[in-house]
Amino acid sequence: MSGPTAAARRTAVDIDEGTGAARGTFGELLQGVLPDGTAFLVTLPISLGSRARFRYDRHGPLQVYPAHKTKSLTLARAMLDAHGAGGGGTLLLDSDLLVGKGLASSSADLVATARGVGAALGLDTSPTAVEDWLRPVEPTDGVMHPGIVVFEHRAVRLRALLGALPPVTVVAVDEGGQLDTVSHNRRSPHVPTGSRNDYARLLGDLALAVRAADLDAVGAVTTRSAVLNQCRLPKRNLDAMTRIARGVGAPGVVCTHSGTMLGLLLDAGAAGHPEQLEAARIACAALPGTLSVYRSAAAER
Numbered sequence: 001m002s003g004p005t006a007a008a009r010r011t012a013v014d015i016d017e018g019t020g021a022a023r024g025t026f027g028e029l030l031q032g033v034l035p036d037g038t039a040f041l042v043t044l045p046i047s048l049g050s051r052a053r054f055r056y057d058r059h060g061p062l063q064v065y066p067a068h069k070t071k072s073l074t075l076a077r078a079m080l081d082a083h084g085a086g087g088g089g090t091l092l093l094d095s096d097l098l099v100g101k102g103l104a105s106s107s108a109d110l111v112a113t114a115r116g117v118g119a120a121l122g123l124d125t126s127p128t129a130v131e132d133w134l135r136p137v138e139p140t141d142g143v144m145h146p147g148i149v150v151f152e153h154r155a156v157r158l159r160a161l162l163g164a165l166p167p168v169t170v171v172a173v174d175e176g177g178q179l180d181t182v183s184h185n186r187r188s189p190h191v192p193t194g195s196r197n198d199y200a201r202l203l204g205d206l207a208l209a210v211r212a213a214d215l216d217a218v219g220a221v222t223t224r225s226a227v228l229n230q231c232r233l234p235k236r237n238l239d240a241m242t243r244i245a246r247g248v249g250a251p252g253v254v255c256t257h258s259g260t261m262l263g264l265l266l267d268a269g270a271a272g273h274p275e276q277l278e279a280a281r282i283a284c285a286a287l288p289g290t291l292s293v294y295r296s297a298a299a300e301r
Contacts, residue, residue: 016056020115020125022108022143023049023297024097026170026263027256029148029218030206030225032199033191039154040199042162042206043104043142044254045297046170048096050108052116055090056080062088069093071106072113075137079114083121091117100178102259107141110134114144131156148210150203162210165218168296169273170254171280172263173237173289179259195228215267219245219252222265226255235262237287244283248276268295 023045031041054076062080064073069091076091091113097105114133118125130144135156142151142158150159191199202221209217223245226238235241241253241262250264264280267273277293285291 016120018054018056018116018119018121020052020054020112020117020119021049022111022115023047024103024105024108025141025143026172026294026296027102027254027259027261028225029222029254030199030202031257032202032225032228033196034200034203035193035196037196038152038159040150040159040203041141041153041257042150042203043145043148044168044170045143045147046103046294047297048103048294049143050093050095050097050105050112052094052109052112053092054113054116054120056087056117056120057089058087060088060090062091064091064093066093069109071137072109075110075113075133076117078136079117079121079123079133083123089120098174100259101174101261102179102256103261104141104143106138107134107143110137110140111144127158131158150207160207162207165210165296166213166215167268167298168215169266169268169277170263170294170296171266171277171284172261172292172294173241173284173287174292175235175237175260175262175289177260179233198224198228215251215265219250219254219265221252222254223252225257226253226262229255229257233258237262237289240287241284244280248279248283250276250280263294 025043026046029042029044033039093109097103099105111130114130115125127144134140139153140156142149147164148162152159206221235255245253245264250266252265254265255262
């Protein structure tokens with residue numbers, strides 16, 4: 001019989017371990033199509049995310065838990081094949097992110113998987129390498145990169161690093177249901193030239209706003225992006241949420257463009273933030289849907 005039996009396997013010789021993690025994102029600050037036809041999004045990293053632990057076994061099968069995380073299983077198999085040593089292992093995934101809501105739950109799982117498996121196998125898990133690992137699997141958010149980024153999600157390619165914002169809080173209302181974000185993002189609806197020019201202008205405005213840490217200017221862009229998204233995936237609470245934003249003095253509204261959530265963008269560092277947050281929670285609780293609160297990831301400049 002070739003190869004050692006399970007009892008003869010040697011920890012740290014036949015079995016290696018690696019861990020990885022990735023942030024989710026509350027939808028997008030902006031999402032659209034540029035004049036050259038490039039589909040893009042701009043991330044809003046949040047404090048919640050996914051974690052992966054991989055135990056590489058040179059002589060065992062490949063398994064994933066929970067078992068329905070088949071995309072992560074596919075990615076792990078591809079990385080094992082690229083490693084060239086065969087074998088399998090056990091991939092454990094744990095996530096704080098709701099599925100089908102536009103929080104990049106699938107992308108966070110995959111990035112955490114790539115980092116965990118890569119750590120165990122000694123493979124490159126730089127952001128660019130993770131893009132390469134994920135590209136054959138599915139369209140992906142840019143959560144393998146730190147901070148706020150412009151990302152070409154269909155091509156799985158970084159377009160630009162924008163930096164970071166001061167801490168923000170998002171008071172969100174989930175309008176219900178689940179969306180298959182992969183199928184949604186694979187559809188290519190016609191975007192008129194005028195709208196593409198709008199998106200280019202908004203992207204320029206957003207880049208300047210992030211650089212200046214100007215949350216009011218960011219909110220103006222996010223609100224406009226949510227309005228433009230109504231023709232593709234409408235949110236029934238948008239008008240009411242926009243009125244609440246004005247009423248509580250929030251910089252703007254932010255949405256999950258390929259999800260089911262809409263939120264108020266609040267400056268977590270502003271004077272009177274606790275009172276503003278409570279007012280926003282009370283007002284949003286009156287809307288149809290499920291209320292929740294998200295916080296941005298620690299600033300990564």
